[in-house]
Amino acid sequence: MNHLEVLKYYSREDIQNAMLSFSKDKEVVGSLKDGSYLNRPDILLYPKDIIERVKKGVVAFHCSVENWFNPMQLSTNLTQKEMDNLRKGFDFIIDIDSKVKLSHSIAAAEVIYNFLKDLGVKPSIKFSGRRGVHIGISSEAFPETIDFKKTSSRYPELPQTLAEFIKEKVKEQILEELISIEGGVASLVKCLPSISELSPYAFIEIEKGWGNRHLFRMPYSLHPAQWLVSLPIKIDSLKSFRIEDAKPEKVKANTEFLVNKEGEATELLLQAFDWKSKQPKEVIKETLIRPRYTKVVSEEYFPPCINAIINGLKDGKKRSLFTLITYLRNMNWSQEDVEKKIAEWNMKNSSPITERFIKTQLKWHFRQNRMLMPANCSSELFYDSIGICKPDNICNSKSIKNPVKYPFKLMKRNKR
Numbered sequence: 182m183n184h185l186e187v188l189k190y191y192s193r194e195d196i197q198n199a200m201l202s203f204s205k206d207k208e209v210v211g212s213l214k215d216g217s218y219l220n221r222p223d224i225l226l227y228p229k230d231i232i233e234r235v236k237k238g239v240v241a242f243h244c245s246v247e248n249w250f251n252p253m254q255l256s257t258n259l260t261q262k263e264m265d266n267l268r269k270g271f272d273f274i275i276d277i278d279s280k281v282k283l284s285h286s287i288a289a290a291e292v293i294y295n296f297l298k299d300l301g302v303k304p305s306i307k308f309s310g311r312r313g314v315h316i317g318i319s320s321e322a323f324p325e326t327i328d329f330k331k332t333s334s335r336y337p338e339l340p341q342t343l344a345e346f347i348k349e350k351v352k353e354q355i356l357e358e359l360i361s362i363e364g365g366v367a368s369l370v371k372c373l374p375s376i377s378e379l380s381p382y383a384f385i386e387i388e389k390g391w392g393n394r395h396l397f398r399m400p401y402s403l404h405p406a407q408w409l410v411s412l413p414i415k416i417d418s419l420k421s422f423r424i425e426d427a428k429p430e431k432v433k434a435n436t437e438f439l440v441n442k443e444g445e446a447t448e449l450l451l452q453a454f455d456w457k458s459k460q461p462k463e464v465i466k467e468t469l470i471r472p473r474y475t476k477v478v479s480e481e482y483f484p485p486c487i488n489a490i491i492n493g494l495k496d497g498k499k500r501s502l503f504t505l506i507t508y509l510r511n512m513n514w515s516q517e518d519v520e521k522k523i524a525e526w527n528m529k530n531s532s533p534i535t536e537r538f539i540k541t542q543l544k545w546h547f548r549q550n551r552m553l554m555p556a557n558c559s560s561e562l563f564y565d566s567i568g569i570c571k572p573d574n575i576c577n578s579k580s581i582k583n584p585v586k587y588p589f590k591l592m593k594r595n596k597r
Contacts, residue, residue: 310404493529
Protein backbone atom coordinates (compact mmCIF):
# COMPACT_ATOMS: atom_id res chain seq x y z
CA MET A 182 0.00 0.00 0.00
CA ASN A 183 1.18 3.51 -0.71
CA HIS A 184 0.79 6.49 1.62
CA LEU A 185 -2.52 7.63 0.11
CA GLU A 186 -4.03 4.14 0.46
CA VAL A 187 -2.94 3.95 4.11
CA LEU A 188 -4.42 7.41 4.74
CA LYS A 189 -7.66 6.41 3.02
CA TYR A 190 -7.98 3.30 5.22
CA TYR A 191 -7.41 5.14 8.51
CA SER A 192 -9.79 7.92 7.38
CA ARG A 193 -12.74 5.53 7.43
CA GLU A 194 -15.23 6.45 10.13
CA ASP A 195 -15.87 2.84 11.22
CA ILE A 196 -12.13 2.18 11.62
CA GLN A 197 -11.57 5.41 13.57
CA ASN A 198 -14.50 4.75 15.91
CA ALA A 199 -13.32 1.22 16.64
CA MET A 200 -9.74 2.32 17.33
CA LEU A 201 -10.75 5.27 19.52
CA SER A 202 -13.16 3.11 21.51
CA PHE A 203 -10.38 0.63 22.18
CA SER A 204 -7.73 3.24 23.04
CA LYS A 205 -9.42 4.47 26.21
CA ASP A 206 -6.96 4.52 29.17
CA LYS A 207 -4.24 3.03 26.97
CA GLU A 208 -0.91 4.21 25.71
CA VAL A 209 -1.12 4.13 21.90
CA VAL A 210 2.04 4.39 19.82
CA GLY A 211 2.35 4.66 16.05
CA SER A 212 5.06 2.83 14.11
CA LEU A 213 6.62 3.70 10.76
CA LYS A 214 7.13 1.41 7.80
CA ASP A 215 10.67 0.58 8.91
CA GLY A 216 9.36 -0.61 12.29
CA SER A 217 10.53 2.36 14.35
CA TYR A 218 8.13 4.02 16.82
CA LEU A 219 7.10 7.61 17.34
CA ASN A 220 7.91 9.16 20.68
CA ARG A 221 6.33 7.68 23.80
CA PRO A 222 4.08 8.17 25.69
CA ASP A 223 1.25 8.94 23.27
CA ILE A 224 -2.53 8.56 23.18
CA LEU A 225 -5.46 8.79 20.77
CA LEU A 226 -8.46 10.94 21.75
CA TYR A 227 -9.97 12.19 18.48
CA PRO A 228 -10.18 11.06 14.84
CA LYS A 229 -7.78 13.84 13.87
CA ASP A 230 -5.13 12.27 16.15
CA ILE A 231 -5.10 9.17 13.94
CA ILE A 232 -4.89 11.21 10.73
CA GLU A 233 -2.11 13.44 12.06
CA ARG A 234 0.06 10.45 12.88
CA VAL A 235 -0.57 8.78 9.53
CA LYS A 236 0.49 12.02 7.82
CA LYS A 237 3.77 11.74 9.78
CA GLY A 238 4.35 8.33 8.22
CA VAL A 239 2.65 6.01 10.74
CA VAL A 240 1.37 2.81 9.12
CA ALA A 241 0.52 0.76 12.25
CA PHE A 242 -0.71 1.42 15.77
CA HIS A 243 0.25 -0.45 18.94
CA CYS A 244 -1.39 -0.15 22.34
CA SER A 245 -0.48 -1.10 25.87
CA VAL A 246 -1.89 -4.16 27.62
CA GLU A 247 -1.88 -1.98 30.74
CA ASN A 248 -4.66 0.53 31.42
CA TRP A 249 -3.59 3.81 33.03
CA PHE A 250 -5.20 6.63 34.99
CA ASN A 251 -3.20 9.07 32.86
CA PRO A 252 -1.04 7.47 30.14
CA MET A 253 0.71 10.77 29.36
CA GLN A 254 2.34 10.71 32.81
CA LEU A 255 4.30 7.59 31.88
CA SER A 256 8.07 7.89 31.89
CA THR A 257 11.11 5.65 32.01
CA ASN A 258 12.11 7.51 35.18
CA LEU A 259 9.13 6.25 37.21
CA THR A 260 9.78 3.84 40.05
CA GLN A 261 7.91 0.53 40.22
CA LYS A 262 5.70 1.90 43.00
CA GLU A 263 4.85 4.96 40.91
CA MET A 264 4.01 2.68 37.95
CA ASP A 265 1.75 0.56 40.17
CA ASN A 266 -0.08 3.67 41.44
CA LEU A 267 -0.59 4.90 37.87
CA ARG A 268 -1.83 1.53 36.58
CA LYS A 269 -5.62 0.98 36.68
CA GLY A 270 -5.38 -2.62 35.56
CA PHE A 271 -4.25 -4.69 32.60
CA ASP A 272 -5.66 -6.89 29.86
CA PHE A 273 -4.23 -10.35 29.30
CA ILE A 274 -3.13 -11.00 25.72
CA ILE A 275 -1.94 -14.43 24.56
CA ASP A 276 0.21 -13.75 21.50
CA ILE A 277 0.37 -16.91 19.36
CA ASP A 278 2.84 -16.74 16.49
CA SER A 279 3.38 -19.62 14.07
CA LYS A 280 6.80 -20.27 12.60
CA VAL A 281 5.31 -22.02 9.58
CA LYS A 282 1.69 -21.26 8.71
CA LEU A 283 -1.40 -19.48 9.99
CA SER A 284 -3.40 -22.72 10.33
CA HIS A 285 -1.09 -23.77 13.19
CA SER A 286 -1.84 -20.56 15.09
CA ILE A 287 -5.58 -20.97 14.49
CA ALA A 288 -5.51 -24.57 15.75
CA ALA A 289 -3.65 -23.48 18.91
CA ALA A 290 -6.07 -20.57 19.42
CA GLU A 291 -9.08 -22.87 19.25
CA VAL A 292 -7.57 -25.24 21.82
CA ILE A 293 -6.77 -22.35 24.18
CA TYR A 294 -10.21 -20.79 23.66
CA ASN A 295 -11.94 -24.06 24.63
CA PHE A 296 -9.66 -24.48 27.64
CA LEU A 297 -10.53 -21.00 28.89
CA LYS A 298 -14.21 -21.48 28.13
CA ASP A 299 -14.25 -24.60 30.34
CA LEU A 300 -13.03 -22.35 33.18
CA GLY A 301 -15.86 -19.90 32.60
CA VAL A 302 -13.93 -17.38 30.49
CA LYS A 303 -14.97 -16.29 27.00
CA PRO A 304 -11.92 -14.63 25.50
CA SER A 305 -11.73 -12.46 22.38
CA ILE A 306 -9.75 -13.50 19.30
CA LYS A 307 -8.09 -11.47 16.57
CA PHE A 308 -5.79 -12.06 13.65
CA SER A 309 -2.41 -10.40 14.26
CA GLY A 310 -1.87 -9.45 10.62
CA ARG A 311 0.57 -12.13 9.50
CA ARG A 312 0.79 -15.73 10.81
CA GLY A 313 -0.37 -15.08 14.36
CA VAL A 314 -3.48 -14.87 16.50
CA HIS A 315 -4.11 -12.83 19.67
CA ILE A 316 -6.40 -14.16 22.41
CA GLY A 317 -7.51 -11.50 24.86
CA ILE A 318 -9.12 -11.30 28.30
CA SER A 319 -10.07 -7.83 29.50
CA SER A 320 -9.05 -6.39 32.86
CA GLU A 321 -12.71 -6.42 33.96
CA ALA A 322 -12.59 -10.23 34.01
CA PHE A 323 -10.09 -10.28 36.89
CA PRO A 324 -10.96 -9.70 40.57
CA GLU A 325 -9.85 -6.44 42.15
CA THR A 326 -7.65 -8.25 44.67
CA ILE A 327 -5.84 -11.57 44.85
CA ASP A 328 -4.21 -12.81 48.07
CA PHE A 329 -5.18 -9.51 49.71
CA LYS A 330 -3.16 -7.54 47.14
CA LYS A 331 -4.48 -5.28 44.41
CA THR A 332 -4.54 -7.21 41.14
CA SER A 333 -3.38 -4.10 39.27
CA SER A 334 -0.10 -4.17 41.22
CA ARG A 335 0.56 -7.84 40.37
CA TYR A 336 1.97 -6.96 36.97
CA PRO A 337 3.85 -8.57 35.25
CA GLU A 338 3.79 -11.50 37.70
CA LEU A 339 0.12 -12.32 37.12
CA PRO A 340 0.12 -12.45 33.28
CA GLN A 341 3.42 -14.37 33.32
CA THR A 342 1.88 -16.99 35.61
CA LEU A 343 -1.25 -17.21 33.47
CA ALA A 344 0.81 -17.67 30.30
CA GLU A 345 2.92 -20.46 31.87
CA PHE A 346 -0.15 -22.20 33.28
CA ILE A 347 -2.09 -22.14 30.02
CA LYS A 348 0.91 -23.24 27.94
CA GLU A 349 1.46 -26.26 30.17
CA LYS A 350 -2.20 -27.28 30.31
CA VAL A 351 -2.86 -27.16 26.55
CA LYS A 352 0.52 -28.45 25.35
CA GLU A 353 -0.47 -32.01 24.48
CA GLN A 354 -3.77 -31.06 22.89
CA ILE A 355 -2.14 -28.45 20.66
CA LEU A 356 0.43 -31.03 19.51
CA GLU A 357 -2.37 -33.46 18.73
CA GLU A 358 -4.14 -30.80 16.65
CA LEU A 359 -0.97 -29.97 14.73
CA ILE A 360 -0.39 -33.64 13.96
CA SER A 361 -3.99 -33.95 12.78
CA ILE A 362 -3.71 -30.88 10.53
CA GLU A 363 -0.57 -32.17 8.82
CA GLY A 364 -1.78 -35.77 8.56
CA GLY A 365 0.86 -37.40 10.73
CA VAL A 366 3.94 -36.87 12.85
CA ALA A 367 6.40 -37.15 9.97
CA SER A 368 4.47 -34.61 7.91
CA LEU A 369 4.44 -32.21 10.85
CA VAL A 370 8.17 -32.54 11.42
CA LYS A 371 8.72 -31.95 7.70
CA CYS A 372 7.19 -28.47 8.15
CA LEU A 373 10.19 -27.50 10.26
CA PRO A 374 13.11 -29.91 9.64
CA SER A 375 15.40 -28.14 12.12
CA ILE A 376 13.50 -29.18 15.27
CA SER A 377 15.23 -31.47 17.77
CA GLU A 378 12.25 -32.32 19.99
CA LEU A 379 8.62 -32.99 19.18
CA SER A 380 6.86 -30.16 20.99
CA PRO A 381 4.05 -27.88 19.81
CA TYR A 382 6.18 -24.93 20.89
CA ALA A 383 8.75 -25.84 18.27
CA PHE A 384 6.13 -24.83 15.70
CA ILE A 385 4.34 -22.01 17.50
CA GLU A 386 5.50 -19.42 20.01
CA ILE A 387 3.38 -18.11 22.86
CA GLU A 388 4.81 -14.86 24.15
CA LYS A 389 5.91 -14.82 27.77
CA GLY A 390 8.14 -11.73 27.83
CA TRP A 391 5.72 -9.50 29.73
CA GLY A 392 7.19 -6.25 30.99
CA ASN A 393 6.22 -2.71 31.91
CA ARG A 394 4.48 -0.80 29.10
CA HIS A 395 4.17 -3.94 26.97
CA LEU A 396 2.57 -3.23 23.57
CA PHE A 397 0.64 -5.32 21.06
CA ARG A 398 -0.82 -4.55 17.64
CA MET A 399 -4.08 -2.66 18.02
CA PRO A 400 -7.34 -4.08 16.64
CA TYR A 401 -7.96 -2.76 13.11
CA SER A 402 -4.35 -1.60 12.75
CA LEU A 403 -2.56 -2.49 9.52
CA HIS A 404 0.42 -4.84 9.42
CA PRO A 405 3.16 -3.01 7.49
CA ALA A 406 4.76 -6.14 6.02
CA GLN A 407 1.56 -7.79 4.76
CA TRP A 408 -0.81 -4.79 4.54
CA LEU A 409 -3.46 -6.87 6.27
CA VAL A 410 -5.74 -5.74 9.08
CA SER A 411 -5.31 -6.99 12.64
CA LEU A 412 -8.87 -8.18 12.58
CA PRO A 413 -11.08 -9.36 15.49
CA ILE A 414 -12.67 -12.73 14.70
CA LYS A 415 -15.72 -14.37 16.20
CA ILE A 416 -15.06 -17.89 17.48
CA ASP A 417 -17.60 -19.48 15.12
CA SER A 418 -15.72 -17.92 12.18
CA LEU A 419 -12.24 -18.91 13.34
CA LYS A 420 -11.90 -22.17 11.39
CA SER A 421 -13.20 -20.60 8.20
CA PHE A 422 -10.97 -17.51 8.49
CA ARG A 423 -8.76 -16.84 5.48
CA ILE A 424 -6.01 -14.30 4.86
CA GLU A 425 -8.23 -12.62 2.26
CA ASP A 426 -10.75 -11.74 4.99
CA ALA A 427 -8.21 -9.30 6.46
CA LYS A 428 -7.65 -7.26 3.31
CA PRO A 429 -8.46 -3.60 4.10
CA GLU A 430 -11.10 -3.27 1.41
CA LYS A 431 -13.03 -6.28 2.80
CA VAL A 432 -12.91 -5.32 6.48
CA LYS A 433 -15.84 -3.84 8.37
CA ALA A 434 -15.22 -2.71 11.93
CA ASN A 435 -18.16 -4.45 13.56
CA THR A 436 -16.53 -7.02 15.88
CA GLU A 437 -15.44 -6.04 19.39
CA PHE A 438 -12.27 -7.18 21.12
CA LEU A 439 -11.61 -7.56 24.86
CA VAL A 440 -15.18 -7.77 26.15
CA ASN A 441 -15.71 -9.85 29.29
CA LYS A 442 -18.06 -10.04 32.24
CA GLU A 443 -16.84 -8.68 35.55
CA GLY A 444 -14.87 -11.26 37.52
CA GLU A 445 -15.34 -14.14 35.07
CA ALA A 446 -11.60 -14.99 35.09
CA THR A 447 -11.42 -15.42 38.89
CA GLU A 448 -11.41 -19.23 38.74
CA LEU A 449 -8.75 -19.21 36.01
CA LEU A 450 -6.57 -16.95 38.13
CA LEU A 451 -6.95 -19.06 41.28
CA GLN A 452 -6.11 -22.28 39.44
CA ALA A 453 -3.07 -20.67 37.80
CA PHE A 454 -1.67 -19.46 41.13
CA ASP A 455 -2.36 -22.83 42.75
CA TRP A 456 -0.52 -24.57 39.90
CA LYS A 457 2.38 -22.12 40.16
CA SER A 458 2.74 -22.69 43.90
CA LYS A 459 3.28 -26.42 43.28
CA GLN A 460 6.03 -25.96 40.70
CA PRO A 461 9.71 -26.35 41.62
CA LYS A 462 11.37 -23.05 42.44
CA GLU A 463 13.89 -23.59 39.68
CA VAL A 464 13.33 -25.86 36.71
CA ILE A 465 16.47 -26.99 34.94
CA LYS A 466 15.62 -27.92 31.37
CA GLU A 467 17.46 -31.01 30.27
CA THR A 468 18.91 -30.95 26.79
CA LEU A 469 18.81 -34.44 25.38
CA ILE A 470 21.85 -35.41 23.38
CA ARG A 471 22.41 -38.68 21.62
CA PRO A 472 24.52 -40.82 23.96
CA ARG A 473 28.18 -41.29 23.04
CA TYR A 474 27.72 -45.00 22.67
CA THR A 475 28.55 -46.80 19.45
CA LYS A 476 27.41 -50.36 20.24
CA VAL A 477 23.95 -51.65 19.43
CA VAL A 478 21.67 -51.62 22.47
CA SER A 479 19.72 -54.87 22.74
CA GLU A 480 16.06 -55.18 23.72
CA GLU A 481 16.89 -56.48 27.19
CA TYR A 482 17.74 -52.88 28.13
CA PHE A 483 14.60 -51.27 26.68
CA PRO A 484 12.24 -49.33 28.99
CA PRO A 485 8.70 -50.57 29.76
CA CYS A 486 7.02 -48.11 27.39
CA ILE A 487 9.07 -49.25 24.37
CA ASN A 488 8.49 -52.90 25.25
CA ALA A 489 4.76 -52.17 25.49
CA ILE A 490 4.84 -50.74 21.97
CA ILE A 491 6.81 -53.70 20.62
CA ASN A 492 4.23 -56.11 22.08
CA GLY A 493 1.51 -54.58 19.85
CA LEU A 494 -1.09 -51.84 20.31
CA LYS A 495 -4.78 -51.15 19.87
CA ASP A 496 -4.52 -47.34 19.87
CA GLY A 497 -1.89 -44.74 19.06
CA LYS A 498 -0.09 -46.88 16.49
CA LYS A 499 0.98 -44.04 14.18
CA ARG A 500 2.28 -41.96 17.07
CA SER A 501 4.09 -45.01 18.42
CA LEU A 502 5.63 -45.71 15.03
CA PHE A 503 7.43 -42.37 15.33
CA THR A 504 8.50 -43.25 18.88
CA LEU A 505 9.75 -46.71 17.91
CA ILE A 506 11.74 -45.62 14.85
CA THR A 507 13.43 -42.73 16.63
CA TYR A 508 14.17 -44.87 19.67
CA LEU A 509 15.73 -47.74 17.68
CA ARG A 510 17.84 -45.33 15.67
CA ASN A 511 19.15 -43.82 18.91
CA MET A 512 19.99 -47.36 20.04
CA ASN A 513 22.34 -47.63 17.02
CA TRP A 514 20.20 -50.17 15.19
CA SER A 515 20.90 -50.48 11.47
CA GLN A 516 18.27 -49.54 8.90
CA GLU A 517 17.79 -53.21 8.02
CA ASP A 518 17.22 -54.20 11.67
CA VAL A 519 14.85 -51.27 12.28
CA GLU A 520 12.76 -52.22 9.24
CA LYS A 521 12.64 -55.84 10.33
CA LYS A 522 11.57 -54.97 13.88
CA ILE A 523 8.91 -52.53 12.64
CA ALA A 524 7.47 -55.22 10.35
CA GLU A 525 7.33 -57.71 13.25
CA TRP A 526 5.73 -55.11 15.50
CA ASN A 527 3.09 -54.17 12.95
CA MET A 528 1.90 -57.77 12.70
CA LYS A 529 1.25 -57.77 16.47
CA ASN A 530 -1.03 -54.72 16.29
CA SER A 531 -4.79 -55.31 16.53
CA SER A 532 -5.21 -53.67 13.12
CA PRO A 533 -1.86 -53.28 11.32
CA ILE A 534 -0.83 -49.98 9.75
CA THR A 535 -0.65 -50.06 5.96
CA GLU A 536 2.71 -51.16 4.59
CA ARG A 537 2.80 -48.09 2.35
CA PHE A 538 2.50 -45.73 5.35
CA ILE A 539 5.30 -47.54 7.21
CA LYS A 540 7.62 -47.45 4.19
CA THR A 541 7.01 -43.73 3.78
CA GLN A 542 7.87 -43.07 7.43
CA LEU A 543 10.98 -45.23 7.38
CA LYS A 544 12.19 -43.63 4.17
CA TRP A 545 11.70 -40.15 5.64
CA HIS A 546 13.48 -40.96 8.91
CA PHE A 547 16.54 -42.49 7.26
CA ARG A 548 16.83 -39.53 4.90
CA GLN A 549 17.40 -37.20 7.86
CA ASN A 550 20.96 -36.06 8.48
CA ARG A 551 20.25 -35.52 12.16
CA MET A 552 19.11 -37.78 14.99
CA LEU A 553 15.54 -37.14 16.11
CA MET A 554 14.54 -37.95 19.68
CA PRO A 555 11.36 -39.69 20.82
CA ALA A 556 8.96 -37.47 22.74
CA ASN A 557 9.92 -36.85 26.38
CA CYS A 558 8.33 -39.01 29.07
CA SER A 559 6.17 -36.08 30.15
CA SER A 560 4.37 -36.17 26.79
CA GLU A 561 1.02 -37.69 27.75
CA LEU A 562 -0.02 -37.86 24.09
CA PHE A 563 2.73 -40.39 23.26
CA TYR A 564 2.72 -42.52 26.39
CA ASP A 565 0.13 -42.24 29.14
CA SER A 566 -2.87 -41.58 26.88
CA ILE A 567 -2.36 -44.86 25.01
CA GLY A 568 -1.66 -46.88 28.17
CA ILE A 569 2.02 -47.71 27.67
CA CYS A 570 3.50 -45.63 30.49
CA LYS A 571 4.14 -48.28 33.18
CA PRO A 572 7.19 -46.96 35.06
CA ASP A 573 9.51 -49.24 36.98
CA ASN A 574 12.04 -48.24 39.64
CA ILE A 575 14.45 -46.88 37.01
CA CYS A 576 11.76 -44.82 35.24
CA ASN A 577 10.87 -43.23 38.55
CA SER A 578 14.38 -41.83 38.79
CA LYS A 579 14.36 -38.06 38.33
CA SER A 580 17.19 -38.43 35.80
CA ILE A 581 14.99 -40.29 33.28
CA LYS A 582 13.12 -37.72 31.21
CA ASN A 583 13.26 -39.53 27.86
CA PRO A 584 13.14 -43.27 27.02
CA VAL A 585 16.54 -42.93 25.29
CA LYS A 586 18.26 -42.45 28.66
CA TYR A 587 16.75 -45.58 30.24
CA PRO A 588 19.14 -48.28 28.88
CA PHE A 589 22.25 -46.31 29.84
CA LYS A 590 20.92 -45.87 33.36
CA LEU A 591 20.22 -49.61 33.53
CA MET A 592 23.65 -50.51 32.19
CA LYS A 593 25.28 -48.25 34.74
CA ARG A 594 23.32 -49.83 37.57
CA ASN A 595 24.15 -53.37 36.39
CA LYS A 596 27.82 -52.46 36.14
CA ARG A 597 27.80 -51.28 39.75
